[in-house]
Amino acid sequence: MQNNVLILDFGSQYTQLIARRVRELNIYCEIHPFHKVPEDLSSFKAVILSGSPLSVRSDEAAHPDLSKIKGILPVLGVCYGAQYLAHFNGGSVAPSNIREYGRAKLSMIKDKEPLFASIAEGTQVWMSHSDTIASLPEGAVRLASTPDVLNAAYRFKDEDTYAIQFHPEVYHTTDGKQLLENFLVHIAGVAQSWTPAAFVDTTVDGLKEQLGDDKVVLGLSGGVDSTVAAILLHKAIGKNLYCIFVNNGLLRKNEFDEVLAQYKDMGLNVKGVDASARFLNALKDISDPEAKRKAIGNAFIEVFDDEAHQVTNVNWLAQGTIYPDVIESVSVNGPSVTIKSHHNVGGLPDFMKLKVVEPLRMLFKDEVRRVGAEMGIDKKLLGRHPFPGPGLAIRILGDITAEKVRILQEVDAIFIEGLRKWDLYDKVWQAGAILLPVNSVGVMGDERTYEKVVALRAVESTDGMTADWVNLPYEFLQETSNYIINRVKGVNRVVYDISSKPPATIEWE
Numbered sequence: 301m302q303n304n305v306l307i308l309d310f311g312s313q314y315t316q317l318i319a320r321r322v323r324e325l326n327i328y329c330e331i332h333p334f335h336k337v338p339e340d341l342s343s344f345k346a347v348i349l350s351g352s353p354l355s356v357r358s359d360e361a362a363h364p365d366l367s368k369i370k371g372i373l374p375v376l377g378v379c380y381g382a383q384y385l386a387h388f389n390g391g392s393v394a395p396s397n398i399r400e401y402g403r404a405k406l407s408m409i410k411d412k413e414p415l416f417a418s419i420a421e422g423t424q425v426w427m428s429h430s431d432t433i434a435s436l437p438e439g440a441v442r443l444a445s446t447p448d449v450l451n452a453a454y455r456f457k458d459e460d461t462y463a464i465q466f467h468p469e470v471y472h473t474t475d476g477k478q479l480l481e482n483f484l485v486h487i488a489g490v491a492q493s494w495t496p497a498a499f500v501d502t503t504v505d506g507l508k509e510q511l512g513d514d515k516v517v518l519g520l521s522g523g524v525d526s527t528v529a530a531i532l533l534h535k536a537i538g539k540n541l542y543c544i545f546v547n548n549g550l551l552r553k554n555e556f557d558e559v560l561a562q563y564k565d566m567g568l569n570v571k572g573v574d575a576s577a578r579f580l581n582a583l584k585d586i587s588d589p590e591a592k593r594k595a596i597g598n599a600f601i602e603v604f605d606d607e608a609h610q611v612t613n614v615n616w617l618a619q620g621t622i623y624p625d626v627i628e629s630v631s632v633n634g635p636s637v638t639i640k641s642h643h644n645v646g647g648l649p650d651f652m653k654l655k656v657v658e659p660l661r662m663l664f665k666d667e668v669r670r671v672g673a674e675m676g677i678d679k680k681l682l683g684r685h686p687f688p689g690p691g692l693a694i695r696i697l698g699d700i701t702a703e704k705v706r707i708l709q710e711v712d713a714i715f716i717e718g719l720r721k722w723d724l725y726d727k728v729w730q731a732g733a734i735l736l737p738v739n740s741v742g743v744m745g746d747e748r749t750y751e752k753v754v755a756l757r758a759v760e761s762t763d764g765m766t767a768d769w770v771n772l773p774y775e776f777l778q779e780t781s782n783y784i785i786n787r788v789k790g791v792n793r794v795v796y797d798i799s800s801k802p803p804a805t806i807e808w809e
Contacts, residue, residue, distance in 0.1 A: 349381025549576025
């Protein structure tokens with residue numbers, strides 16, 4: 301691909317969002333840490349410098365060598381990027397009298413500037429900075445101001461180097477997408493050719509060349525990522541793809557049989573393995589959530605290894621790794637602090653001696669769904685809510701038993717089917733039920749009960765990094781609670797989780 305955009309990451313929380321906005325313009329982009337600028341820049345047509353939590357005035361300031369970029373390729377500096385371009389090119393950056401954070405209005409926009417084409421004065425932008433650009437580099441031209449920030453945007457004369465103090469990638473910047481389009485399409489001349497159809501064609505051709513007649517094994521989870529990865533590989537190598545779908549006994553009610561049938565209807569070469577007893581035995585008497593994850597991961601590796609060895613002459617392991625995982629592994633500050641280990645099994649041990657193929661490693665989650673739709677994958681499968689790799693094990697707080705799994709499967713099924721019935725399922729990013737390690741007193745008929753409490757959880761999000769709880773209708777919650785208590789033996793109380801992420805996480809464990 302010769303129409304790439306390079307995003308240099310200075311550690312901003314918004315860097316992934318810049319990439320998502322660029323991709324929404326049907327333009328391919330890659331994020332690289334500022335200290336790992338690619339040696340070969342020939343495939344890039346433009347560069348964006350991200351924001352940063354650092355100050356350009358500090359000793360720890362990110363200071364990449366841009367000698368092969370600035371004045372050669374079109375550049376857009378965002379927030380820290382704008383201050384960087386000013387500070388290291390003869391301008392000055394100083395502490396701001398006020399910390400401008402949040403919404404602001406552009407009170408001045410210079411006429412006939414291509415960066416602001418179709419953008420009017422008064423448009424809302426989003427600021428997030430404590431320093432300000434006190435003076436511009438020699439020869440730079442001011443393009444925009446706010447009431448509090450004189451140099452809200454500027455450019456260098458005689459080169460396509462632009463800088464903005466605000467964040468065009470966030471929702472609150474009203475014309476942010478237009479500004480990015482102005483820079484990338486109209487100034488840098490980047491072609492808008494990054495489409496699901498183009499990705500499918502390019503990826504399938506690349507897989508054919510990479511894999512040849514080799515055999516590939518893939519562990520299907522029933523989720524969107526592994527499914528789309530499987531169909532791409534199937535298009536490339538057909539029956540040489542061996543899919544293994546493991547029932548760990550912790551899936552949703554009837555999910556193993558239903559999803560396995562779907563996979564076979566899609567023409568995949570898939571084997572279903574019911575290892576429920578093995579997983580439940582591995583989890584016996586374990587209550588700590590991290591210990592649960594490790595036990596499940598180890599059991600999966602054993603089962604997958606057993607099954608993979610039944611396929612002769614396998615060379616490759618396929619995985620549904622997506623771009624946020626890749627970005628995280630090479631981020632500026634290294635992998636972020638571990639809140640909990642990753643829900644998915646992150647690969648297999650060295651003794652399997654398999655090379656890894658990851659056809660989705662450059663896609664965001666929403667792009668994975670669009671690629672799946674392009675290939676004709678059923679909308680219901682593509683629209684499935686994310687589901688944790690350890691399954692219901694981390695939605696059962698405390699130790700795991702077959703009876704607890706039964707209870708939670710029944711509760712979860714009522715909740716999810718209720719969302720579908722009320723036409724709420726597609727309006728929720730993720731939903732599920734949690735079995736709490738407490739009993740509560742209840743009255744059913746004339747009898748006292750002392751039974752389990754379940755919590756219902758429904759959130760809206762785009763990528764799971766942040767999430768807000770969904771304000772489900774009271775009538776729906778009332779009906780769902782009644783159904784659960786009346787139909788699921790062992791439950792006499794239902795509560796609804798109204799915590800957002802942060803400070804909470806989506807899953808309870």
